[in-house]
Amino acid sequence: MSAESTYHTQWTTRWAFILAATGSAVGLGNIWRFPYMAGENGGGAFVLVYLLCIALIGLPVMMAEIAIGRRGRQSPINSFRTLARLGGHWVGWRFAGWLGVIAGFFILSFYSVVAGWALAYVIEAARGAFEGAALEDTRAIFGELVANPAALLFWHTVFMLMVGIVVARGVQSGIERAVRILMPALLLLLVALVLYAMNSGGFAEGLAFLFAPDFSRIGPGTFLAAMGQAFFTLSLGMGAIMVYGSYLESHASIPRTAGVIVVMDTAVALLAGLAIFPLIFALGLEVESGPALVFEIIPLAFGSMPWGSFFATLFFVLLVFAAWTSAISLIEPLVAYFSENRAWSRRFSAWTAVTAIWLAGLGSVVSFNVAADVELFFGMNWFAFIDFATNNVMLPLGGLLIAMFVAWVLPKAVVMEEIGLGGAKFTLWYTLIRFITPIGVVAVFLNAIGVI
Ligand code: TRP
Numbered sequence: 001m002s003a004e005s006t007y008h009t010q011w012t013t014r015w016a017f018i019l020a021a022t023g024s025a026v027g028l029g030n031i032w033r034f035p036y037m038a039g040e041n042g043g044g045a046f047v048l049v050y051l052l053c054i055a056l057i058g059l060p061v062m063m064a065e066i067a068i069g070r071r072g073r074q075s076p077i078n079s080f081r082t083l084a085r086l087g088g089h090w091v092g093w094r095f096a097g098w099l100g101v102i103a104g105f106f107i108l109s110f111y112s113v114v115a116g117w118a119l120a121y122v123i124e125a126a127r128g129a130f131e132g133a134a135l136e137d138t139r140a141i142f143g144e145l146v147a148n149p150a151a152l153l154f155w156h157t158v159f160m161l162m163v164g165i166v167v168a169r170g171v172q173s174g175i176e177r178a179v180r181i182l183m184p185a186l187l188l189l190l191v192a193l194v195l196y197a198m199n200s201g202g203f204a205e206g207l208a209f210l211f212a213p214d215f216s217r218i219g220p221g222t223f224l225a226a227m228g229q230a231f232f233t234l235s236l237g238m239g240a241i242m243v244y245g246s247y248l249e250s251h252a253s254i255p256r257t258a259g260v261i262v263v264m265d266t267a268v269a270l271l272a273g274l275a276i277f278p279l280i281f282a283l284g285l286e287v288e289s290g291p292a293l294v295f296e297i298i299p300l301a302f303g304s305m306p307w308g309s310f311f312a313t314l315f316f317v318l319l320v321f322a323a324w325t326s327a328i329s330l331i332e333p334l335v336a337y338f339s340e341n342r343a344w345s346r347r348f349s350a351w352t353a354v355t356a357i358w359l360a361g362l363g364s365v366v367s368f369n370v371a372a373d374v375e376l377f378f379g380m381n382w383f384a385f386i387d388f389a390t391n392n393v394m395l396p397l398g399g400l401l402i403a404m405f406v407a408w409v410l411p412k413a414v415v416m417e418e419i420g421l422g423g424a425k426f427t428l429w430y431t432l433i434r435f436i437t438p439i440g441v442v443a444v445f446l447n448a449i450g451v452i
Contacts, residue, residue, distance in 0.1 A: 014252040016176045018260050021244050023179040025265040027326030028114055029233040032294045034269040035276045039287035041225050042217025043209040053230035060432040061236050061399045062258040064406040067418040069245025075336035076239030089409050096401040100238035101334045103394040106386050108330040109360035115323035116155030118316050125312035133303040138296045146368035153365050160358045163327045168350035186318040193275035202282030210273050224448040228392035237395030240329035243336055400441045407434040
């Protein structure tokens, strides 16, 4: 029941898929969002729950996503529909694809604004603004940037143009090469930052904060925040990995590829945490600085290093590339759907999607300045609400539907063929997506609204 379509392209090798999916997973979520979420949610306890979510929900759901994509060989919306129809099930499953497309749309709308900060920081670093900077200086630089809607609008526009250029040409051409070179460079630079942090005087404290769970710090929302972060950082629950999986050759092992992606993504997040928290403690700073955290602390470290401006520039260039390869995957399900369902060219599909997302991003542009205090929903401003609704609600819900689809809708024989595991390993994974993932997600939702 494979639905191969003639126009559907494929990655050149299994490694190309791994690189693209890793490019999708590794991004602002690892370097910007993970540290500040850990800081805001009590450190070790959050990290522990996050790691559990990665292992028990993230990895199994990633395998399920790749399996749907590869079997369906279309955009997520159409893969869901085709596979449901072929199995004689309700074609309304395609709404799971729609949910993902909508989530990706809104995630990219704020993601692009934050990627714009990284772009602005490339310029700041290159002109030496961080050299010898004290905390007041890096705070002022960040504060001035986000207080200026025109600057944020400019960088948001530049970033969305960058996304449009790649997506309009088709995702394969650029991503493989970019990730192959840039990802190792980013890893090296992070390791260098961790080494620097080791000598900062706060390493033991930073390590303890991240890895010694203090369970009294688990509060309402900790589980939800950790689960949301797990989905976000692995690019799960909205069809990004699914659409990349649809370009994957039939022989590649899904468990092995998913394993590599998960390990690399988790390593980058933990390295970012290890680079940042020791400095925070060495300097006696607050861990709860929210979205500003990384943008205030990382420049500080570079500012006091030999060749600091050079390395800081390199770091933010790499961060921009990491964000770029992630952003492309956020928009791809929508663009793939447009080009499949409306006789639109890929170029027109891409620029239509980019324009719409750019417009939605204006809400995030003003969320850090003129409209910062405009409480739209539940006391949150636009940015905070979109971030919460997408990452903490829509992605886990999408992941739940993906797991249920593979576990209860697709015939078991088909699933076994795709996953290719035998015996106990298959049973373990199948049990995870049949029961543990759905129950886990529902339990976390109920916990968040205070029922359990
Ligand atoms: N995982 C990326 C990051 O950590 C962001 C991202 C890309 C994403 N594609 C996604 C998040 C799909 C959720 C869903 O920066």
